[in-house]
Amino acid sequence: KMVDINITVMEEFILLGFSEFPKFQGFLFVIFLIIYISILLGNGLIIIITNVELALQTPMYYFLGNFSFVEICYTSNILPRMLLNLWSQKRNISLLSCAVQLFFFLLLAVAESFLLAVMAYDRYVAICKPLYYPIIMNHKICIKMVVGSWVSGIPILVGQIYQIFSVPFCGSNKLNHIFCDMPPLLKLVCGNIFGNEVFLYVDCFLFGLTPFLMILMSYIRILSTILKLPSTTGRSKAFSTCSSHVMVVCLFYGSGLIAYFQSKSSYSGSTDKIFSVFYTIVTPMINPMIYSLRNKDFIESMKRLFSKCVKN
Template sequence: MEFVLSTDEKKFITENSNTTVTEFVLLGFSDVPHLQWMLFGIFLLIYLSILICNSIIMLITRTDPSLQTPMYFFLSNFSFVEICYVTVTIPRMLIDLYTQKGTIPLLSCAVQLCFVIMLGGMEFLLLTVMAYDRYVAICNPLHYPLVMNSKVCVQLVAACWICIIPVVTGQTYQIFSLPYCGSNKINHFFCDIPPLLKLACGDTFVNNLSIYVASVVFIMVPFLFIIVSYGKIICNILKLSSAGGRSKAFSTCSSHLIVVVLFYGTATITYAQPKAHQSETSGRLLSLFYTILIPLLNPIIYTLRNKDITVALRKLQAKLSIYGNA
């Protein structure tokens, strides 16, 4: 027997099956409830370490006269972006671990996503600018003070912000213009693009296409620029007759290269890999790597592999010990 639904019945079913989502639930680490408090302590310690280490880098690059150069100006800006980047995700995650509730309003989710993408994009652009700075310093040293003067440095940082803000705003608006119905559970510890698109009820082809285009523009193109820059840098370093000069040049570039590989490697896997080949668990682990572990490693990499910063840290320590004994 075939049942025919009336118009009112069809309308009722449609309205109840397409209930508009007004809030999401971040599942986070709910699959390991016995580790919630241990994770809270670990992530809190990591967050404080990131804040302290990057703040120290910002302090010494602004106060130490020997670090008043374009390279450390960009490093200071990079540390500032790192602090903002982790502050967008980790405090919210700590609250969810403490309360064991991951409810987040739709608007808050949109704001978090917007800042995560914006600050992440800024890091990629700043890494590119830092590569350009190293290129000019090593390949064109005579014109370096003229090419990379303070005005140009400020303009380069400002240009990065001007490029990224409208693109990210448009991406966020486009994603949250999609209809979200049914499940509101995000299998992640923050609002990120891949898990959000999985919950969308509408056609996400345009969104996925725009994400790939943005990934090419803000990840692949800068990465190619960095590769070309360092190709020329390495060629010029190898031409140096002094072994000490080659060693110093490599030491100033090696830390930046390590950070570039870490950032671009995880970002390419996360946003450029076809979603059919990426599980939710692997996506969450990769996100954990580039949102928490890499920001923790960056200050360590720049500190341990940079003699100028090491010397500046010793000066700061000496000053603090003098003030402490006074």
């Protein structure tokens, strides 16, 4: 006997978000609005200072400025619509808007992942090969690294977006998530999703684990070099230079990899929403504080900029 499958021609999805907390919609709107403003101000300040202050015209701060720009784009792809959903209680999103949001989310996540690897490599060259640093990390190379971080994932991501949105969806059009993401979308796909899951894991390996392994290798060599330094002051200074970046890497990968390395059967909407809020919203808010409060050069530059603004 032929089995009828309820295949629905989806025209839009319903982003459930935090609809399980109807009494807290206004409170959540205020909290996420404050967080979004904090992200814009914190990362925007880093971009301004790294471009204005001559003392910070180095590859390390060039990468940091670009990283902050990615963070702003990353959250701006998610938070405005989430705030609109919380405010208006209209949670529908068209198929095209969902595909566009997913594409930019993945693109920016890949760019952030590779930028973290580039920043680790910059620290490796600065600490392990200081005499060659100006040659290796020249301005043209830095620009190529940043551009490569942005465009390296585009061909594969376009193919993945086409693959998932070209298959039929079954039954409900409700996405138990705060934005259009791969795990909740795969839950609605009809039939066997083995190919989609393989594609997802390949992406995680290429654009998640590969940059992470590059970061890990860089820091193994950095640690080996630091431990050989004769001066305790030199070792503490080198550790201080890298500590901020290590904290950001742990925050980004710790929550992101847990959220993505789940199969359809083990996918939990509530758990995934918690991890997604952490690595898409909380981490971009914390990052400017980590980089600025633990960096003496940045603090001094910030003081100089503020004093100039007050005088003017």
